[in-house]
Amino acid sequence: MTIATELASPSPSAAAASSASSADSASGAAPAVPPLLVPKGEYPRPDLDRSERWQSLNGEWDFSSIDGEARITVPFAWETPASGIERTWLEAATYRRALAVPASWADARVVLCFGAVHHRATVSIDGVVVGTHVGGYTSFEFDVTSHLTAGRDAVLEVAVESPADKRSIVHGKQRSIPRDDYDGVSFTPTSGIWQSVWVEARGRTYARSVTLRGDSLKGIDVAVELAGDAPAGAAVRTRVLGEGAAPAAGVATDARAESATDAAGGLHPVDAELRLTADAAGRASGRLEIGSPQLWSPADPHLYRVEVIVGEGAGADRVVATTGLRSLEWNDGGLRLNGDRLYLRGVLDQGYWPETGLTAPSDEALLADLDLARELGYTMVRKHLKLEEPRWLHRADELGMLVWAEPAAPSRFSPEAAALFEDQLEPMVRRDGNHPSIVVWGLYNEEWGLDWDIPGSRRRAEAAAHAYDTMAALDHTRPLVENSGWAHVKSDLVDWHYYEPDPATWAENVRDLATGVREAFPVKLGPDFVVDKSLYGSDEFPRTGVPLLNSEYGEGYTSLERAWHLRWQTQELRRHDRYSGYVYTELADVEHENAGLLDADRRRKDWGGLRPADVNADTVLVVDLVPRAAGADIEVPLEAFELTVRVSHHGADAVAGRVEAAWIAAGAPLPASPHGEASSAAVPAVSPFVLGAPVTLTIEPPAASARLALFFVDETDAVRARSYLDAAPVEAPNRRGARPAPTPAP
Incomplete structure (x- = not known):
């Protein structure tokens, strides 16, 4: 299971009395290492902000295993060089460190938080087990108030089990022994503590979770689940904060929070306020009506900060959660964001780093990947088989970068493995559901955990459909994909993964999948294992009306070839x-x-003069030809020829203009603007999301190998799209010395 199990502790009143007496005897706050002097010392939850009173527990811990005693740097997995251990296939270890909370927390409840620990964690304080958690990707926390005395040291231990045989547990692309069927695309495992650990002070009765949804576009639906001393009947106040708003009067904060408030400029206007009373189960819900709602979108990623206060006076709890107003629709074969057509221009991101594995080496490195994706022209990131840190998601919210979020999965099917997979869905939604940037919830990927056999197994098909139903009950404000890639049985999107090196075959199959002439396509599951996979895993799945999109493609052995395929394969997707x-x-x-597109250290590769941002722009050129080879789209022409070009435009309004072309030196980067040697007739208005009519240019031949720069220029002479063709000799591949093919046996 991924839901944490917290062991019984003394009654709240006894815990409060114990804390109060210890505060009297404590001389002051325990010394704390400044957060930014420890690895990844930033507050881990800016989207659910309690940074007024917290301590990072990242840094050096004692580490015990079958190898003996050592020191490990948290939060880096023990397989990584950054951890100081760098030990693969270690299956169990225990972390240990001193833990002390300030005397000023004596009247608070203290909660110990873990970003992620793979795979099973047993947490103890001073030898007493406070809880266990199973599931390597989900966050968890334990209320440890009764196990700590403010101002005094305690010993914190985390015993971790991480089996080498991961096939029946959630592990995504971590390598397993015995090997997974997909071992060829698996990586070094990530074991132990691999996301931040911290401790924070909360009110005596506190908000255990805050759920915000803004899909009404008029207000923010708020649901708060309480824990602590007296959840039933507790008073809950919620309000929308302006930038830099101070805590409400009467809510206890420490000196750091007060100084931060002063620096921010004090109180700002409040847009909406709502007072609630929790029910007998400690739950409260309502809607914060927004007077003049400002919607969240990639073009204008406006965020609302919602303050939640539980209780009154010094023991009150305060947390600030973040969300946006935005709605998603998926019907009539299309996606819509806030009522407007949405086209996802995404890149797959596995969130690995050379020295630190699944953990980013620093906050700067974590967030930089979003900027890199945007520089390459992408509007969405598919975070692949990994629940990324909340700081990354919060930054995506701020940037307006769309996110396709998906959990990891097991590799072998069994009812128990399917249950482990579904156990992580509720914690995933609880932690990440407030983020407006998440526009797709993915579930299984390519039938991993379903033995690549949905069409041939009723039980496996039912497991995929059950995961969809489970997720829909938790959150259906986004489209759900029950099995990304193929064999859909119950899904809000029909997505497909297809890798094809031949441009003509790619163009033909992309066309036939779009028109419905083709439903199946070849998938290479191993060096000698090619199967035909269908978009659909059942005859009952509707063939029309469900949005269709690609969610994995790309080819090429070298970086130059990959850039070439990116250019041509993407234009064929934009054609339809x-x-x-x-x-x-x-x-x-x-x-x-x-x-x-980047190497593992995020350095640019040789793209042969291509700017990926041109390929992924709102407006692109679609050229009507089948290219021959990387660096030689066409042979060097010996006489004038005609070139047919179309415009694909995904802006808000129609565009019109002309296409211009000019030869430049072979391999040269495209100039900023054309110096037209050839120009098309006027391109009639191209409506958004409708491929433009063909226009033809007559191109004079170059003197030798050259690059034909192509530009779409609108009626104001602004360049709206850029592409190119390479003209060069195409030689047959050198196969001298190849062994003759074996003669078939009679």
């Missing part, structure tokens, strides 16, 4: 208005997998 988006694979290399 039936599609609602695509996801290029991938952002950055991971270990032996060299499919990234």
Whole structure:
């Protein structure tokens, strides 16, 4: 299970008395290491902010295993060099460190928080088990008030089990022994503590969870679940804060919070306020009506900060959660954001780093990947088989970067493995559901955990459908994909993964999948294992009306070839208005997998003069030809020829203009603007999301190998799209010395 199990502790009144007496005897706050002097010392939950009173527990811990005693740096998995251990296939270890909370927390409840620990964690304080948690990707916390005395040291231990045989547990792309069927695309495991650990003070009765949804576009639906001393009947106040708003009067804060408030400029206007009373189960809900709602979108990622206060006076609890007003629709074959057509231009991101594995080496590195994706022209990131840190999601909210979120899965099917997979859905939604940037919830990927056999197994098909139903009951404000890639049985999107090196075959199959002529396509599951996979896992799945999109593609052995395929394969996806988006694979290399536009250290590769941002722009050129080879789209022409070009436009309004072309030096980067040697007739108005009519240019031949720069220029002479063709000799591949093919046996 991924839901944490917290062991029984003394009654709240006894715990409060104990804390109060210890505060009297304590001389003052325990010394704390400044957060920014420890690895990843930033507050881990800016989207659910309690940074007024918290301590990071990242840094050096004692580490015990079958190898003996050592020191480990948290939060880096024990397989990574950054951890100081760098030990693969270690299956169990115990972390240990001193823990002390300030005397000023004596009247608070203290909660110990873990970002993620793979796979089973047993947490103890001074030898007393306070709780256990199973599930390597989900966050968890324990109220440890009764186990600590403010101002005094305690010993915190985390015993971790991480089996080498991961096939029946949630592990995503971590390598397993025995090996997974998909071992060729698996990486070094991530074991132990691999996300931040921290402790924070909360009110005597506190908000255990805050759920915000803004899909009404008029207000924020708030649901608060309480814990602590007296959840039933507790008073809950919620309000929307302006920038830099101070805590409400009467809510206890420490000196750091007060100084931060002063620096921010004090109180700002409050847009909405709501007072609630929790029911007998400690739950309260209502809607914060927004007077002049401002919607969240990639173009204007406006966020609302919602303050939640539980109780009154010094023991009150305060937390500030963040969300946005935005709605998603998926019907009539298309996606819509706030009522407007949405086309997803995405890149797959596996969130791995060379020295630190699944954990970003720093906050700067974590957030930089979003900026890199945007620089490459992408409007969405598919975070692949990993629940990324909340700081990353919060930054996506701020930037307006869309996110396709999906959990990891087991690799082998059994009812028990399917249950473990579903156990992580509720914690995933509880932690991440407030983020407006998340526009797709993915579930299974390519039938991993379903033995690649939905069509041939009723039980496996039912498991995929059951995961969909489970997720829909938790949150259906976004479209759900029950099995990304193929064999859909119950899904809000029909997505497909297809890798094809031949441009003509790619163009044909992309067209036939769009028109419905084709439903199946070849998938190479191993060096000698190719199967035909269908978009659909049942005859009952509707063939029309459900949005269709690609969610994995890309080809090429070298970086130059990959850039070439990116250019041509993406234009074929843009050619067909039936599609609602695509996801290029991938952002950055991971270990032996060299499919990234960037290398593993996030350095640019040789794209041969291509600017990926041109390929992924709102407006692009679609050229009517089948290219021959990377660096030689066409042979060097010997006489004038005609070139047919179309415009694909995904802006808000129609565009019109002309296409211009000019030869430049072979391999040269495109100039900022054309110096037209050839120009098309006027391009009639191109409506958004409708491929424009063909226009033809007559191109004079170059003197030698050259690059034909292509521009779409609108009626104001602004360049709206850029592409190019390479003209060069195409030689047959050198196969000298190849062994003759074996003669078949009679």
